[in-house]
Amino acid sequence: MSNKPSSKTSATPSKPTDFEEALEKYREHLKRKRLLFTRERIAILEEVMARHDHFSVEELHDSLKAAGKKVSRATLYRNLDSLKEAGILAEVDLGNRHVQYEHVLGHGHHFHLVCEDDGAVVEDSSAEIEKLLEALARKHNLDLTHFKLQIFGTRRRK
């Protein structure tokens, strides 16, 4: 698919980067939904995958501008949903009263711990919890697709 020189030999399609994986995933999603594969959508995807933090729409728009890619705010907003539906982008609630995002690929299910003293955010994951959540979903006759979990706490005094 990609002809970018990713390693010395091109014999085996050596492990694709997260971006390449996302690109392929997005391309398929767009095709399935009969949406066009436009340069703007690719630019947005690139920036989403380039950022490894939590970002607002405004910050993403700034990133794009900084990278020399002109994508209007309207187009940005219009395409966030398809990125979410494609399983590439996820909303994050950090309790700070504005929507933030993070990319999903290369991360897998995880959740956020937020320190209420200073707003610091850490990520973590737990197979044990996931297993419990799946059981809970099943109990209510659901197949778990995803979950959102935020743990809020104050700094522990020893």
Place this chain on the structure above:
Amino acid sequence: MSNKPSSKTSATPSKPTDFEEALEKYREHLKRKRLLFTRERIAILEEVMARHDHFSVEELHDSLKAAGKKVSRATLYRNLDSLKEAGILAEVDLGNRHVQYEHVLGHGHHFHLVCEDDGAVVEDSSAEIEKLLEALARKHNLDLTHFKLQIFGTRRRK
């Protein structure tokens, strides 16, 4: 505090209703914060405790109006925070793109399962999960204050 006839004898302060408990809690919170105990704040508290579902600010405003209590939207917004701080009201994210609330008293920690097929919401709780979350918080040097957990899934085909 309240002289409303809650039972035959007034010998022992028999189990207070959720509303009475919330009222007391709120009164103390307001005093601690040096905020006034106004009729509007009481009216809002009443409605919050009267609703046993998830509601938006707009819906709460409608409830108040329907109950014959005139509270302006501005006042409503201005007082949501103190209700949250008092531990009476909590925000709920049901993945439907607008803030909703629920009252906390008489419910305790719980979480929401959301069906992606039709948006149906169920509540549940799990001591096991809470224990894990506390351990996780501790691991990151936090004292857990609260958590938000939403489980999304599609209806299970047997």
Place this chain on the structure above:
DNA sequence: GTTGCTGCAAACCCTTTGCATAGGA
């Protein structure tokens, strides 16, 4: 060539704020 996408700017909606007045303590 057709159809859907983008950019622009205006519209929208929810929430916050300034100011004069009302009402707790």
Place this chain on the structure above:
DNA sequence: TCCTATGCAAAGGGTTTGCAGCAAC
């Protein structure tokens, strides 16, 4: 009485939308 809270209406900020031109397929 003093000072905060309220109501109103206007402002604010983030998100959506209508329309004309442009770019995928």
